[in-house]
Amino acid sequence: MIINSADFVKSAVKPSQYPSEDLPEIAFTGRSNVGKSSLINTLVNRKNLVKTSSTPGRTQLINFFIINKVFSFVDLPGFGYAKVPDTIKNTWGPMIETYLKTRKTLKGVVFIMDIRRIPGIQELNFIEWLHYFNIPGILILTKSDKLSKIKQKNQHLAIAKALNVKEEELILFSAKSRMGKDDVWDAIERLIGH
Numbered sequence: 447m448i449i450n451s452a453d454f455v456k457s458a459v460k461p462s463q464y465p466s467e468d469l470p471e472i473a474f475t476g477r478s479n480v481g482k483s484s485l486i487n488t489l490v491n492r493k494n495l496v497k498t499s500s501t502p503g504r505t506q507l508i509n510f511f512i513i514n515k516v517f518s519f520v521d522l523p524g525f526g527y528a529k530v531p532d533t534i535k536n537t538w539g540p541m542i543e544t545y546l547k548t549r550k551t552l553k554g555v556v557f558i559m560d561i562r563r564i565p566g567i568q569e570l571n572f573i574e575w576l577h578y579f580n581i582p583g584i585l586i587l588t589k590s591d592k593l594s595k596i597k598q599k600n601q602h603l604a605i606a607k608a609l610n611v612k613e614e615e616l617i618l619f620s621a622k623s624r625m626g627k628d629d630v631w632d633a634i635e636r637l638i639g640h
């Protein structure tokens with residue numbers, strides 16, 4: 447994918463604040479601090495289109511971006527960070543759920559997991575939930591650069607087993623080395639029909 451433009455559109459917490467539904471859209475989600483913003487920046491070749499943080503759980507809004515003026519990317523807030531106050535934790539579920547259920551132009555969700563961590567019940571629930579609502583998912587194992595090739599392979603197998611998916615359904619990625627970038631784009635292009 448050749449990126450000619452990548453522009454921030456707006457932040458929102460509720461549907462009345464979302465931009466109009468006229469472009470195919472891909473949303474990105476995963477645990478706080480997993481590397482969602484870094485993945486988006488890597489895909490669009492920008493250092494800082496999406497703010498990355500060393501303070502986990504900072505991005506608490508739904509952020510909309512337009513890429514090449516023809517499709518849109520949505521950075522959803524991360525879930526499951528222990529230090530986030532309960533008031534924010536309790537708004538995460540409904541805010542994301544409302545977005546995923548109501549957004550007519552949503553073509554798929556890129557679900558980002560840390561390759562070093564075996565996913566648990568929250569991840570399983572989220573994937574099951576995407577199936578239930580018929581939303582295609584692209585499953586990513588990020589921060590692959592933090593493991594040796596052998597450990598990457600072991601984690602790849604173990605995570606596929608934990609999620610009950612085929613190994614080929616998991617894309618190994620790194621924002622640092624850009625490993626897997628083309629595979630992620632291929633998967634996104636299939637969903638947006640480009």
Ligand SMILES: Nc1nc2c(ncn2[C@@H]2O[C@H](COP(=O)(O)OP(=O)(O)OP(=O)(O)O)[C@@H](O)[C@H]2O)c(=O)[nH]1
Nearest residue numbers: 478479480481482483484498499503505524589621
């Ligand atoms: N080594 C390595 N570090 C990464 C990678 N991706 C992200 N990071 C680092 O992980 C931290 C969090 O990255 P973000 O992209 O801000 O994560 P996020 O999921 O958007 O975080 P929140 O929006 O706060 O939930 C930053 O310090 C990044 O530099 C990666 O592939 N490899």
Ligand SMILES: [Mg+2]
Nearest residue numbers: 482483497505
């Ligand atoms: Mg972020």
